Every structure is written in structure tokens, then in C-alpha cells.
Amino acid sequence: QYERVLLGHGSGGKLSADLIQRVFLAELGNDVLLALEDSATLDLGSPDAASGQHRGGPRIAFTTDSFVVKPLFFPGGDIGKLAVHGTVNDLAVSGATPRFLSAAFILEEGFSIESLRRIVVSMREACVEAGVTLVTGDTKVVDRGKGDEVFITTTGIGVHEVNHHLSIHHARPGDRIIVSGTIGDHGMTIMSTREGIEFETALQSDTAALNGLTRAMLEACPSIRVMRDPTRGGVSSTLNELAAASEVGVALDESAIPLRPEVHSACEMLGLDPMYVANEGKLIVVVPEPDCQSLLQVMKQHPLGRDAAVIGHVVADHPGMVVMRSLIGGQRVVTMLAGEQLPRIC
Amino acid sequence: QYERVLLGHGSGGKLSADLIQRVFLAELGNDVLLALEDSATLDLGSPDAASGQHRGGPRIAFTTDSFVVKPLFFPGGDIGKLAVHGTVNDLAVSGATPRFLSAAFILEEGFSIESLRRIVVSMREACVEAGVTLVTGDTKVVDRGKGDEVFITTTGIGVHEVNHHLSIHHARPGDRIIVSGTIGDHGMTIMSTREGIEFETALQSDTAALNGLTRAMLEACPSIRVMRDPTRGGVSSTLNELAAASEVGVALDESAIPLRPEVHSACEMLGLDPMYVANEGKLIVVVPEPDCQSLLQVMKQHPLGRDAAVIGHVVADHPGMVVMRSLIGGQRVVTMLAGEQLPRIC
Ligand SMILES: Nc1ncnc2c1ncn2[C@@H]1O[C@H](COP(=O)(O)OP(=O)(O)OP(=O)(O)O)[C@@H](O)[C@H]1O
Ligand SMILES: Nc1ncnc2c1ncn2[C@@H]1O[C@H](COP(=O)(O)OP(=O)(O)OP(=O)(O)O)[C@@H](O)[C@H]1O
Ligand SMILES: [Mg+2]
Ligand SMILES: [Mg+2]
Ligand SMILES: [Mg+2]
Ligand SMILES: [Mg+2]
Ligand SMILES: [Mg+2]
Ligand SMILES: [Mg+2]
Structure with missing residues (x-):
């Protein structure tokens, strides 16, 4: 039990979630805040003075x-x-x-x-x-x-x-999970810039505005259930949040996860797992299986979704848990980021 | 010409205005931002897909x-x-x-x-x-x-x-200027706490939410032209902004300005002018002369407006300038806060 703020409270992982829960939500909790979505949804309609009915704003x-x-x-x-x-x-x-x-x-x-x-x-x-x-x-x-x-x-x-009513609570067993492109680009760029490490191919942050991509996706595929940007804490933290909120399991296929070779090398050199590294221009989307391939095509046609890939699916087994089938065949549980890997990444 | 950020750039006075103008507005300027009101006013209506007409949100x-x-x-x-x-x-x-x-x-x-x-x-x-x-x-x-x-x-x-269309640009010659209560309470409380100075009567910040007061004021007096909270930079900076934006002069009567004796003493001891000291639960309101007394009565009935007072009026003379008739009879120009008096007051 900590009595002081730790760097890890800013990690976007387990410690962040714990502090938010214990201090902020405990004191300020209300339905909108407690949903812990990327944005609060607000209804600005107000009771109509004359009729007393709620005008939908x-x-x-x-x-x-x-x-x-x-x-x-x-x-x-x-x-x-x-x-x-x-x-x-x-x-x-x-x-x-x-x-x-x-x-x-x-x-x-x-x-x-x-x-x-x-x-x-x-x-x-x-x-x-x-x-x-x-x-x-x-x-x-x-x-x-x-x-x-x-x-x-x-x-x-x-x-x-x-x-659209997208929500981190809406993933259902059978749904497919897509990532919009290579993971870890932003975090490894910051890390290697800070450490003064140079790689053969220059690393570059993926920071980008995703609203063009999301609009195209939602127009083509209104059945999308969840979208989320895996920033601090990386893809693994986002998927763990999703598994917990939707009370489902997540099954990942490591070989399907898009990763730049230079990010891979940088991670190996610094002993980091790209699943925990921050992204700034990527999204994770959960979609019913029948719409998966058509959504993937739409994403691939957008410059920010060129490398989109199906990385796994939602299961009824092991609710709240993310399990990855690794490149060498075994399975491992992918937990949330526990400590602090890369302070001040965003 | 400064090449680095100075403490005065956070004063709420002249240097703040200058930095905002030169860096932020110069690069980001648009009509809403350039108005420099306390809040941006946004219209969330959108063109109706069917008719092409603008639905008023x-x-x-x-x-x-x-x-x-x-x-x-x-x-x-x-x-x-x-x-x-x-x-x-x-x-x-x-x-x-x-x-x-x-x-x-x-x-x-x-x-x-x-x-x-x-x-x-x-x-x-x-x-x-x-x-x-x-x-x-x-x-x-x-x-x-x-x-x-x-x-x-x-x-x-x-x-x-x-x-209501309140705006810092709407003051007109003849209008009356009211302050909702004593000035300088917040700033002098912070200052004396920081310096470890004790006064006979304890100073206390005036921090408070003004929305109850403003609602009562606007319901009783829809003709109000300007409201503004004189925070950093104090009453003098707010009045100078108002004089400049409305292209009018401001004539103040020093004897009318509500000031707690303990704030007065603290200011004297530290060599500060209460007109430049921050407030956190006060407002300045500009109202057409005919409605002034009725508005003042409404304000005085509210706990946060008990000490409200008419402190001056708007004139056509000396546009952009605030002139104060002092307690001893003379007149002086009250400029915006020039340097930094009280860093990190809010
Ligand atoms: N101090 C806080 N008080 C109240 N709610 C908070 C606080 N910090 C975070 N939250 C809430 O917790 C959830 C997760 O916040 P977080 O900042 O991790 O999400 P994010 O903005 O998507 O990620 P990032 O900050 O890495 O971009 C959000 O719903 C957010 O509103
Ligand atoms: N960095 C910035 N970029 C764009 N606009 C800015 C910036 N800083 C201030 N402004 C604008 O300048 C105006 C004055 O800002 P200021 O912060 O002084 O007002 P305030 O919030 O009423 O005062 P205080 O911050 O003391 O409470 C506002 O209209 C604000 O939107
Ligand atoms: Mg955040
Ligand atoms: Mg965010
Ligand atoms: Mg987010
Ligand atoms: Mg401000
Ligand atoms: Mg303010
Ligand atoms: Mg203000």
C-alpha cells in the first residue's frame, strides 16, 4: 500500500487504474465517470419548460x-x-x-x-x-x-x-479483434530518442489523428462494438481493460500482431515487450465476426489502417483475462502493465 | 523583447496579454478565440442532412x-x-x-x-x-x-x-460598474500565508462558485452587458481589458471600492495595490444606468453579493483607459498589472 505517488501511477497500467479507482472514482464517482470510457457521453437536452418533457439535445x-x-x-x-x-x-x-x-x-x-x-x-x-x-x-x-x-x-x-453506443463493456464472445497497424512505434521512438540509441532504420512516432479512419469504419460497419486507442500501457493494458469491463476473455495470436522490425529490435535491445509500449495513432476495434473481413478491407484502404490486422478474438472462457498463443506455440497470460516502463511517454 | 518565459507571463496582466497575443492568438487565431471572453460560445447545431438547413443546437x-x-x-x-x-x-x-x-x-x-x-x-x-x-x-x-x-x-x-450575449465588448458610455464584494481577499490570503504573516483578523480566500449569484442577477436584470471575474491581475486588469475591448473609458471612485480592513493592512505592509490583487469569488458587472439600483439590490440579497457596490461608470472620454478618482481627491490612471506581483496565486 503506497502513501506517496509513484511514477507507476502514471503508467496507464495497473497502478494507474488502482489510483484512479481508489482516490478519484471513490470520491467523485458517478455513472458517467465510472464507465471509464475514452470520452464521457453527455446529453445536453433539458426539460422543456412548457411540457416538462425532456427535449433531446x-x-x-x-x-x-x-x-x-x-x-x-x-x-x-x-x-x-x-x-x-x-x-x-x-x-x-x-x-x-x-x-x-x-x-x-x-x-x-x-x-x-x-x-x-x-x-x-x-x-x-x-x-x-x-x-x-x-x-x-x-x-x-x-x-x-x-x-x-x-x-x-x-x-x-x-x-x-x-x-453508435460504442463501449468498452460491449465485447461479446465470438467477436474479432483488429488493430489498425504496427504497435509500439510511439513509445520506442521516445525511448530511443531519450537514450540516444540509433537504429539502422529510423524509428518514428505514429502520432496521428484517427477521426478520418474511425468515420470511414463506422460508416461502413455500424455493428462495431468497441473502439479504443491503446496509448499508455500499450495494447495489453487496453485489452485487459476490455476483458474486465465486458467480462469476457481475449485470445490473441502473437504471429498476427503487426510490428516494425526496427521496433522489434529496439524492444529486444532495451528488454521491453511491445505489447506494453504506448501508441499514439493506433486503435483497437472489436467487431462481430460476420463483419470482420469487410471492416478490415475498409481499414486497409485508409492510410492509417494500411497495416491493420485481425489479432485475436473474444472468448467466453477465462473472463477478464488475455491469453496469447505465442510464436513458438505455447500460451501465456498477458497481464496489465504492472510497474512503470517508460515514464512521460505522452 | 523577451526570448524566454518570464514569471510575469502568468500574471494575468500586461505580460500575459502580450504572450497570448503574440504566440497563441497569432498562430491559432479564429473568431471565437480572438474574442477573448471568459468562455467560448459554441453552436453545436449541424447542417441537417435532408434539408441542408442549419438545425439550431x-x-x-x-x-x-x-x-x-x-x-x-x-x-x-x-x-x-x-x-x-x-x-x-x-x-x-x-x-x-x-x-x-x-x-x-x-x-x-x-x-x-x-x-x-x-x-x-x-x-x-x-x-x-x-x-x-x-x-x-x-x-x-x-x-x-x-x-x-x-x-x-x-x-x-x-x-x-x-x-444573453454578454461580452467584454458590450460596455457603453453611461453604464454603471458594480463589483460584487470586497477585493483582494484571495490574493492577500495566499501572500500572507506564504510569507507567514499573521494579522489580527484572519484573512480568508473568497473562493466561491458564483453561478447562483449570476443566475439571480440575469433573471432579475436581462439588460446586463458584461460580467467578468477579476482573477489574476485583479480588478484593474479586468477593467482595462473591458475598456480596450469595448473602446470606452472607465471612471472609478476609489472611496466606493469595498475593501476589508485586514486586506488593506496586508497590502500596506507588503506594498501592494489591492486593485491588482487576485479575487476568486467576485465579479464585475456592467449594467445600463436605469437598471443599476435594482440589480444592486438583487446582488445584496445574495450571500455572495452582500457587499456589492457601484464603483464607477463607463465614459466616452479616454477610450481604453481606466481613471480613478482617489480618496484624497486627485485622479490617476490605473493601468494593467505590468510585472508579476504574486506568482502562482491560482
Ligand atoms: N484523475 C481522474 N479523475 C477522474 N477520472 C479519471 C482520472 N484519471 C483518469 N480518469 C478516467 O479513467 C479512465 C482512463 O483514463 P486514461 O487517462 O487512462 O485514458 P486515456 O485518456 O484513454 O489514456 P491516455 O491518458 O494514455 O491517453 C478515463 O475514463 C478517465 O476519464
Ligand atoms: N494558451 C492560450 N491559447 C489560447 N488562448 C488563450 C491561452 N491562454 C489564454 N487564452 C485566452 O485568453 C483569454 C484570457 O485568458 P485568462 O486565462 O487570462 O482568462 P481567465 O481564465 O478568465 O483568467 P484566470 O486564468 O486568471 O482565471 C481567454 O479568452 C482565453 O481563452
Ligand atoms: Mg487520459
Ligand atoms: Mg487519452
Ligand atoms: Mg484513450
Ligand atoms: Mg484562464
Ligand atoms: Mg479563469
Ligand atoms: Mg475569468
Whole structure:
């Protein structure tokens, strides 16, 4: 039992879930928060004054993330891009159309204005590309040594134009599990940049806005049950959350999981399992088996889904547990990330 | 010309405005952001697929603030209360009914879980009192020495149930200016706590949710033109923003400005002008002269408006400038806060 905050409380794995449960949900719990989806779904309708009946307003999606990544700039992106993509993606995987963002900056005294401007330009480009508008912000400064250059918190509003009702609770035995592309790219890029390791082929973060892909997927395949972006904690943590929330088992096929050779090498060199490494432009989708192949084709036609692959399926056995058939034939249980592998990955 | 972030960039005064203008608005500018209101007003209506016509959705208010106050706990409140009240108030003074909050936490490794829990409990109480629901959150951890215990970013959504169209651009010559109570209470409480100064009468932060007060005010007096919470930078910075945005002059009467004797003493002792000191549970309202007295009575009937007072009026002369008739008779120009008086006040 910990009495102080540990780095692992920010891992996106087991310790994160524990702190959120024990402190935040225990005190603030309400139905929307307790669902632990990527975005809260809000109904802005209000009781009609005249009739007393509930006028249906639009259902909106609402989500927030702070970004504390180090280094601020890395191959394939920077903290500004992450801050826009991360929040856009939590809206997108909830089935909403991302529309508006806020951005709050905590600057450390002495931080370079030139770097700040680069980050802001990068955010602008990411907003334009994702079709969202940054409409409100905040700027605070902390004294030297009390922050780390810049932290950015973005919060997003999306609109549920179609009522998809995606949920981490909706996976059913028989469903297929697809990942939209190679895993671990973002985390290993940050890691190797930080460690100053160079590989033959340059690693690059996969940070990207997924709302174009999710829109195409949902239009083609309204039967999708779950979408989720496997960020901190990696694919394994997301699948464990899914197994627990839906009270199902997950069966994975290791040979089917897309992995870049350079990410594979980097993981081997640093002794990391790519299943636990963060992604910033990937999603996991759970779909009824009959629609699996058509959805896969739609995904493959999108630039961000080119390497999409069916990596496993949902089973009634071992509920709450993720089991992987390994390359060499055996089976192993894939648990949630337990400690902290890669602090400040996003 | 600065090349690095200065503490003054977080003051809420001139340097803050300058950084926001030069970096954020220059790169991200759009109509909603450029209005620089306390909340962005968003229209969630969307073109109707069938008719191509615009279905009017509800107008919503959207705002964000990061909180980095030191110390975390102080007489009258703590960082958690501030984080809820601050965002609720930016929604309320925009004329909206605050409904939903997100909260993103940046924790420093080693921070006490017990203190974190106290803060979260405090947020829950503040949410209940203000009638808002915290529906989504985020938790990141930074390594020891790269943060400062805890930073909280709250973002809020409110609904414009009535179309008030309040705006910092709407003050007109002849309008009256009312402040809802004594000024400088929050800032001087933080300052004296930090400096370990004790006064005969204990100072206490005025942090409070203003949405009850604003609702009563708007119901009684729909002609209100501007509301604003004078937080960082104090009353003088808010009035200067108002004078500039509405292209009018502001004439103040120093003798009318409500000030607690203990705040007055503390300011004298520390050489501070209460006009520049932060408030967290006060608002400034601009109202057409004919409605001024009735509005004042409504405010005085509310616990948070008991000490409300007319402190000046809007003039056509000296547009963009705030001029104060002082206690001893002379006149002086009250400019925006220039440097940084009280870092990390909220
Ligand atoms: N401090 C908190 N208070 C309340 N709820 C929280 C808090 N931190 C996280 N949550 C909730 O826990 C769930 C998981 O949060 P988490 O941040 O891991 O998801 P994510 O944003 O999808 O991942 P990432 O932050 O890696 O992008 C979400 O539903 C979120 O609203
Ligand atoms: N980093 C930023 N990017 C975009 N807009 C910003 C940024 N910082 C502030 N703004 C905008 O500038 C205006 C003033 O912001 P400011 O934070 O001073 O207001 P406030 O929230 O009412 O005050 P406080 O933060 O003291 O409570 C707001 O309209 C806000 O949206
Ligand atoms: Mg997510
Ligand atoms: Mg996220
Ligand atoms: Mg602000
Ligand atoms: Mg404000
Ligand atoms: Mg504010
Ligand atoms: Mg998050």
C-alpha cells in the first residue's frame, strides 16, 4: 500500500487504474465517470419548460488529457501534435466527430519562446488536419525548477452525429479483434530518442489523428462494438481493460500482431515487450465476426489502417483475462502493465 | 523583447496579454478565440442532412484553466476548490449554466496520497455545491523535481439556457460598474500565508462558485452587458481589458471600492495595490444606468453579493483607459498589472 505517488501511477497500467479507482472514482464517482470510457457521453437536452418533457439535445463527447512527454520534440512529432491528436482520438474512438478543443499551458519560467511557438504552430497544423477548432485556452507560469518546460492539457468536445453506443463493456464472445497497424512505434521512438540509441532504420512516432479512419469504419460497419486507442500501457493494458469491463476473455495470436522490425529490435535491445509500449495513432476495434473481413478491407484502404490486422478474438472462457498463443506455440497470460516502463511517454 | 518565459507571463496582466497575443492568438487565431471572453460560445447545431438547413443546437459555453497555486491548502480553500470554482465562474459570468467538468492531474512523484485525497474530496464538495458533475479526467505523473506536488486543469461545459450575449465588448458610455464584494481577499490570503504573516483578523480566500449569484442577477436584470471575474491581475486588469475591448473609458471612485480592513493592512505592509490583487469569488458587472439600483439590490440579497457596490461608470472620454478618482481627491490612471506581483496565486 503506497502513501506517496509513484511514477507507476502514471503508467496507464495497473497502478494507474488502482489510483484512479481508489482516490478519484471513490470520491467523485458517478455513472458517467465510472464507465471509464475514452470520452464521457453527455446529453445536453433539458426539460422543456412548457411540457416538462425532456427535449433531446445532441449527445456530445467530452474528454481531457494532460501531456508531459519528454523530449518535447521527437521523430514524427512533438508535444503539440500529441496534445491535439490524443484528445481528438479519445473523441474519435468514442464514435463522435471531434469539433472543439481547449488548451491549457503550464510553462516553466525560462522556457524558450521560440520552442513554445514551434509547438503552437504544430498544434495549429494538427487542428487543421483533424478538422477541429481550438477555441479557448489558459496560460500559467511556474517558477524555474517547479515544472519542466511545458505541460499541455487539451480537452475536447465532439458530437455524436449517429448514436453508435460504442463501449468498452460491449465485447461479446465470438467477436474479432483488429488493430489498425504496427504497435509500439510511439513509445520506442521516445525511448530511443531519450537514450540516444540509433537504429539502422529510423524509428518514428505514429502520432496521428484517427477521426478520418474511425468515420470511414463506422460508416461502413455500424455493428462495431468497441473502439479504443491503446496509448499508455500499450495494447495489453487496453485489452485487459476490455476483458474486465465486458467480462469476457481475449485470445490473441502473437504471429498476427503487426510490428516494425526496427521496433522489434529496439524492444529486444532495451528488454521491453511491445505489447506494453504506448501508441499514439493506433486503435483497437472489436467487431462481430460476420463483419470482420469487410471492416478490415475498409481499414486497409485508409492510410492509417494500411497495416491493420485481425489479432485475436473474444472468448467466453477465462473472463477478464488475455491469453496469447505465442510464436513458438505455447500460451501465456498477458497481464496489465504492472510497474512503470517508460515514464512521460505522452 | 523577451526570448524566454518570464514569471510575469502568468500574471494575468500586461505580460500575459502580450504572450497570448503574440504566440497563441497569432498562430491559432479564429473568431471565437480572438474574442477573448471568459468562455467560448459554441453552436453545436449541424447542417441537417435532408434539408441542408442549419438545425439550431443549444449554445454551449466552454472554458479551461490550469491551477498551480502554492500553498495547496490555505485559509478558506485549497487548490481543489479553486479548480472547480474557477472554471464554474468562467462559465457563470458568460451567462451560462455550468453543467460538466473534466479534471486533469499532473502529479509529482512522491506527492502524498493523503493530500491528494483531501483535494479530491474538496473538489467533490465544490462540485455538489455548484451543481456540476465531474465526468472525465486524466492522471499523469512527472518525476521528482519536474513538477510541484500537483497541478490541476479543469475544463467546463455550460449551457446557455437564455441567449444573453454578454461580452467584454458590450460596455457603453453611461453604464454603471458594480463589483460584487470586497477585493483582494484571495490574493492577500495566499501572500500572507506564504510569507507567514499573521494579522489580527484572519484573512480568508473568497473562493466561491458564483453561478447562483449570476443566475439571480440575469433573471432579475436581462439588460446586463458584461460580467467578468477579476482573477489574476485583479480588478484593474479586468477593467482595462473591458475598456480596450469595448473602446470606452472607465471612471472609478476609489472611496466606493469595498475593501476589508485586514486586506488593506496586508497590502500596506507588503506594498501592494489591492486593485491588482487576485479575487476568486467576485465579479464585475456592467449594467445600463436605469437598471443599476435594482440589480444592486438583487446582488445584496445574495450571500455572495452582500457587499456589492457601484464603483464607477463607463465614459466616452479616454477610450481604453481606466481613471480613478482617489480618496484624497486627485485622479490617476490605473493601468494593467505590468510585472508579476504574486506568482502562482491560482
Ligand atoms: N484523475 C481522474 N479523475 C477522474 N477520472 C479519471 C482520472 N484519471 C483518469 N480518469 C478516467 O479513467 C479512465 C482512463 O483514463 P486514461 O487517462 O487512462 O485514458 P486515456 O485518456 O484513454 O489514456 P491516455 O491518458 O494514455 O491517453 C478515463 O475514463 C478517465 O476519464
Ligand atoms: N494558451 C492560450 N491559447 C489560447 N488562448 C488563450 C491561452 N491562454 C489564454 N487564452 C485566452 O485568453 C483569454 C484570457 O485568458 P485568462 O486565462 O487570462 O482568462 P481567465 O481564465 O478568465 O483568467 P484566470 O486564468 O486568471 O482565471 C481567454 O479568452 C482565453 O481563452
Ligand atoms: Mg484513450
Ligand atoms: Mg487519452
Ligand atoms: Mg484562464
Ligand atoms: Mg475569468
Ligand atoms: Mg479563469
Ligand atoms: Mg487520459
